[in-house]
Amino acid sequence: MNLRYDGGVMHDLSEGLTGIWGRPFIDLTPYLDLGLLASLDDEICYALAQVTTTYTGGSHKAMGIVPPSLAEDPYVDYGQVIRGFDEREFATFVSLGDPAARFDPKRRQDYEFGEERDHPLTREQMRFLEFKYGVYFPWKVFYELMPGGYWGEKSTAQGKAFTREARLYFPRTLAFVQGLPFREIGRCTLLGLNANDHGTVHRDGEPEEQTAPDHFITVCPRGGKRLFLWDETRRVKTPVEGRAYWFNDFDYHGVEAGPGFRYSLRVDGVFEPGFLERLRQDHEAVSARVG
Template identity: 30%
Template sequence: MKHPIVDVKFGKFSEKTFEHKEIGLKGVGKNHLPIINMEQYVNTSINQEIHEEICIGLAMAKTYSFGRVVGTLPPKDAQKTGTDYYSEQMRNIENFDPDGTHRKNIEYIFENSPDPISARENTWKYCYFAMGSTIPWYFTFYLRRQSFLEKTQFTKLNPDGSTKLEWEPGTEIFAKTKKFIETLPFKSIGRVLFFTTYPSVPVPTHRDYVVAPHKDHNINFFFAGGWRPSFVYNEITQEKIYLEQGSTCYFFNNRDYHGVDPEPRFRYTLRVDGTFNPEIQKRLGLEDGYVYHESYESY
């Protein structure tokens, strides 16, 4: 099975995307578990304390970001909305920009943004505002920042030459949350961020990246906010498999299609990326740490 990455480039803009492919659910590990309640592995007794701290912290935060998804919506969803994720619009830019106006404006953004990282984020925000690209979340907020492709890694080359991945400035108010994160069953922790949703707006169905062998370990938390209608989606059978009712944290294979149904109020999910400790890897059936590997097809 091959699920190729497609490079998109014009001017100074570059991005990676991938097409829809009917692959079906691969699930987690050799046992192909679709979506796993992780409460047995974490301390849930302080969920209310952490939830209150998070709500205060998000209310006082000054550095919200816009998240992005690469790849494509499932065809049924794309037909319903008449749009797609920004990377697919960029790949098919001639269809969305017949007179070149958007390309000219994106070139302006690259010329006038302070650095390449800002230029890319400003570009996908422009696509949301000007081209109607599908917006995956209301906003994101980082406690610990790491690049997308290295999100499970706990080291990062900093401008001063150090390599330790640090908590973001301005996150001191999340002291209990950080302390809790350090108790989780990871041998190392990388990216930590909040994904949020606007009332009555879903998290659209998406894959995080191409379906290929990977070791993207993560736990997603709701705390006292309570269960969310999070699901993984089988694009072949068009079936949604939901997180167990009542669960406040979970793990899944992020290369499977997934999303969250709309809810009537603002919600957040705290995502912690890293590498599970060996005991958890064994219990979850992650041979050599792989969440998905072609060898699992024989199980």
């Protein structure tokens, strides 16, 4: 393994992944008490059947976060669709949005819609884009137990809290989350994929701009999510195994299609220093010996 340590991040040059301490991902199963996952699965599935969920994803190409080798796949991107609207199409689209908003179709290229944009999509707009233009929204079940704001703010807990609805429908899940080794929690979400859908390959930032991997824990109460990391240099997938894990989300990653519904619980924040140090000692030392 060809390793380089730079700015607090261990780079695995032979794998084409930034990774964490020279590893593609960290299996957190040995570090967490996961004995209640079956109970959480019961609660989450029952609750998801009752709460209102939305879509996420669907504009990774327009956001410029897909690998070049997959940028021309046949799955339609809503950012590209909206940019191509004529005045009539644009007027129809915005009529399904916030009724208080005012848009000039002649200035349609001045507006930005969707995730991390000034004008989030309504569920009606998402469904219209899906039905009329064939836009592919990978995660058709998205639910925020603790809204995290913009992506760059997901690790800070300032002014954030679990929603009233989450406290009502997901009490065991919230108790589990609050027992995880975070000094603070800034975002907590459920992300689900329907049968036969795949999670499009993307990354959540530029590796050159990263000083250390963002802290988060993904938990799969039922297992079987089928997440993988994508090495764009070698065009190779690395499956991410375990019921709980941490990976560097500045690396390309996606989810394989599967025959049934799959979901995960993602919690972003800042790790407890002792927990982070234990992971560092266990994994950085092994990486150094291999190098």
